[in-house]
Amino acid sequence: MTEAMIRKKAGMASVKDMPVLQDGPPPGGFAPIRFARRIPNKGPSAMAIFLATFGVFSWGMYQVGKGNKIRRALKEEKYAARRAIIPMLQAEEDERFVNEWKKYLEEEARIMKDVPGWKVGENVYHSGRWMPPATGELRPDIW
Amino acid sequence: MTSTVDTAGEPVPTSSLLMAAAKHIGTKCRGENLAFLKCKKDDPNPEKCLDKGRQVTQCVLHLLRDLHQNCSKELDAYAGCMYYHTNEFELCRKEQKEFEKACTL
Numbered sequence: 315m316t317e318a319m320i321r322k323k324a325g326m327a328s329v330k331d332m333p334v335l336q337d338g339p340p341p342g343g344f345a346p347i348r349f350a351r352r353i354p355n356k357g358p359s360a361m362a363i364f365l366a367t368f369g370v371f372s373w374g375m376y377q378v379g380k381g382n383k384i385r386r387a388l389k390e391e392k393y394a395a396r397r398a399i400i401p402m403l404q405a406e407e408d409e410r411f412v413n414e415w416k417k418y419l420e421e422e423a424r425i426m427k428d429v430p431g432w433k434v435g436e437n438v439y440h441s442g443r444w445m446p447p448a449t450g451e452l453r454p455d456i457w
Numbered sequence: 458m459t460s461t462v463d464t465a466g467e468p469v470p471t472s473s474l475l476m477a478a479a480k481h482i483g484t485k486c487r488g489e490n491l492a493f494l495k496c497k498k499d500d501p502n503p504e505k506c507l508d509k510g511r512q513v514t515q516c517v518l519h520l521l522r523d524l525h526q527n528c529s530k531e532l533d534a535y536a537g538c539m540y541y542h543t544n545e546f547e548l549c550r551k552e553q554k555e556f557e558k559a560c561t562l
Contacts, residue, residue: 391546398483399475401490402517405510406470408503415504444502 414452461525461536468521473540475517477532477556478524486516528559 423434496506535556538549
């Protein structure tokens, strides 16, 4: 039925006198709620954090230095092996080059034998030092 | 390539064999190497340093032949490992240690 029939009070004159129906706190009120900040102030200090960072960084750089020393030793080993071998390789290449150069000079003499005033052999630069041949004729397999 | 010699039994101076024997070459043929390099520094003309170059080649080939006679198995293993790993010393430490134990420097 209507609300007045349910909630009526004895001797009520109008609907405006109905007792209120509210949702309210329990008797005695609610428990108190904490809303204040409580950020704890413990833990490492600034100096402690800085020293830990500096310590970790320096230990890392020490490891980097150790690794660099090992790598440099490996590279030095490879370079020493190359230094030991290179005279042999250069000597073999010199033999091959001298033979090729002789054949080249003979070919040049054959081609230019009718040209007057042509000094066969070497007409390279005037500085007096020996320069390797600049053309690609001697090693056509490479060029 | 499992063998370092050609058909006549002579060691072929390939890059892996030379790098494997580099420490021996560096100590035993040091005089010839230095003489050849000094000759080259004075005059880079290859015809002028042919005799010293021949000495270098003979020294190295004799050394390779001696190494092949004394410790051929370890030398073959080491040179084969060098060939497989393209002359990386760090990847052939085991064979290098056995080779240097067999044919000491």
